[in-house]
Amino acid sequence: MDNKKKILLIDGNSIINRAFFALPPMDNGDGLHTNAVYGFLTMMFKMIKNIQPTHISVAFDLKAPTFRHKAFADYKAGRKGMPSELAMQLEPLKNILDSMNIDRKELEGYEADDILGTISRIGEENDFSVYVVTGDKDAIQLASDKTLVMITKKGVAEVEEYNTEGVIERYGLTPAQFIDLKGLMGDKSDNIPGIPGIGEKTGIKLLQEFGSVEGVIENVDKLKGAQKKKVEENTESAIMSKELATIDRNIPLDLSFEDMEFGSFDVQAVIKEFQKLKFNSLISKLSELTDCEEKEVEKKEINKLEDIETFIEKINEEGVLSIKTICREGNILDKNIIKTFLSIDGKEYYYLDGEEIIALKEILESEEIEKIGYELKQDFVALRPYGIYLGNIKFDISIAEYVIESKSSSSYDIDSIANKYLYKKVMTKDELLGKGAKSLSFEEVDFENLKDYIIGIFDTVFGVIEAMEKSIIDDGMEMLFYDVEMPLIAVLGDMEYTGIMVDKDVLNELDLEIKELIYDAEKKIFSLAGEEFNINSPKQLGVIIFEKLGLPVVKKTKTGYSTNAEVLEKLMDEHEIIRLISDYRTVVKLKSTYIDGLNSVINEKDGRIHSTFNQTIASTGRISSTDPNLQNIPVRTNIGRNIRKVFISENGRKLVDADYSQVELRVLAHMSGDENMIEAFSSGEDIHRKTASQVFNVSLDDVTPELRSAAKAVNFGIIYGKSDFGLAKDLNISLARAKDYINSYFGKYDKIKGFMDEIVANAERTGYSTTMFNRRRYIPEIKSNNFIDKNRGKRAAMNAPIQGSAADIIKIAMVNVHNRLFEEGLKSKLILQVHDELIVEAVEDELEIIEALLKEEMENAVYLDVDLDVDLNIGNSWYETK
């Protein structure tokens, strides 16, 4: 089966039918069901990818009666018609096949089976390797050394393959005898009678002995008892059944292999069809199918913008501007722009050199002119040193893709966006600059190449906005995208550009202290171990404590002994070296990640640290912070908390730290509508204490610290979908008691239970869960057959609406705080966000205004069925704001 000529034959009705029943309902938002088409195409794409056929044909049944109906009035009697949800999907499927130039065949009086049988025969005669895909086992009779029959099992994704040998192996019969088997056993689904009482096993046995239906009949005398009687009484039925089950491989079919050739089609037309059905994920798979014409990036001119006046006039007319700055590596505070590329309509592209961009300041800052682009925060920040504040950021395609397709580990680079929406290959930054040691900078790169890179970005921006906008509206994310995510770009850009002041002296003092601690700990560890080794190497450390010192192994990792904090905690009483190792780990972490790490990113010009805030990373909608990560500065331990003394306010300013109190639990109370939980919050009591009293049925005064901490653990566990096992482990209680806690928790807060169950059920059906503001998180694992993956998917599904809604809320607050600071002409700056906490560096004159402003905007960002509560703390350093 290694011919160059390969023909893929698909039983269209059989496969679309299977797909319909195997896949959960899907629709395109316009009432058109799409699951069967989607399933069909997924299967077909997979086959094309695996088989690489040169020819394809899809056969369909027609409604008209076939020769089988004429021969046997009851043929297929009792079969229900197609459900309308499936019937409505036939035309769209046929349209897609047509637009992909895939041959379709249907012939009055015959079934799809007969078409496949005939083509496969002619194909074999013409030296093709033939691949037949269907859900109907009848087709097994077509199997041969040249024809591989693939029968779908479990939906449409997996198939069982049969060639001659495969049939013999599985049934002990030749493919031709498979027809005889049908003749004997009949087929309920087609209402073919066969011989009542003879099933697959008996049928196979008889055929192995007598060869065929006719053989069985001739030798009926050799049979005994009831079996003999059955065969005698149903001779005619058996012969007729065999006839009905025989695929007619000689039907009068017009066919030319030329028509069935597969490979070239109008990709853009197919994409349009897919977009109608919302099959975005399939669009990106088109490129895997065939190397047929990828749409080339059009060669375009990018000219120096000479006539700025006319350009500005035109912008004012159009009202939209796309921009991409290209910068040299350098200090965020310096003017680093090499070139700024501009386009108004996606047709004409221009550039300006370096500082020339200042000529467009008014337009760039204009609230009238809408700015569109890709990763516009970079441009926003790049323009700041020129005194330009990019205004009215309307549409950023990287963030649009993030809200449209939010799932874990997805990338939103320009190439994947272009590929998905436009089926275009565009140049990536890596392709432009190269990777690794040989990589170039933007300054070194050839200008012609740079132009192609920019054309790719602009073409993509202008090409995808319409489709993205439609997705955003269809999914109900207009408010989230236009009123939260887009304005947030400038907020985050400002935070990055402003940075946070650090006290280098404090940092150096801490460094000296910690060096001492590390040195002392090292010395003691080596002496207790009796040798020197690399304490930072879990491998070497494992050898020392588990082999040399013989401590009991608590847990293993993939690669060896586990030596993490939890394990060390368990070994604490076994040997005094453990405490030292644990402390050593703590201080080394502080030095490497925080002291050395922060030291290396202090901006030499302003003595501040300028982190980058990422808006398209976290699958739940949170913001993340890198270079450095300012969202994981130590706070939980006394020694670690000292790092916060490094983050200070400038002279004449104060840090105002505002944090939401229990925002995730409040979100949960609101979203679930649970009256008891809502009451718990409105009582104003400490929430974990109140929960303890409600769940354990004791008066508030009788809540012991143990009960409170149990309630706290359950409260948090609920947010993450924690199991009884995990709770038992954390609280160090029996599994039974942990179960008890959870049961009484859900007994008291029964709507929370219902809410969680509903989220999981919805996610299993739709594949995603949503926040209060319709932010989606896609969780494909929840449909997995793997128990572990599926459960992880369920927990992610339960957590995403809570964590994500809280993220939405603080983003709204950030936009509102930022707007008020601007509108009221205040000099204080929002400089940090740590998920439920905002930090403003306030000038002292504005301190009271800022306190009120922060509290007001954060508490009123949204209105929930429970109040949002914000705690304020003021200090000269982050350490003091506690």
Next chain:
DNA sequence: GGAATCACG
């Protein structure tokens, strides 16, 4: 470049 570890909400 992945694994292990540990810092945060």
Next chain:
DNA sequence: ACGTACGTGATTCCA
């Protein structure tokens, strides 16, 4: 019976 809390980022070791 399964394996056992969601979401991040940085550092270090080691193949």
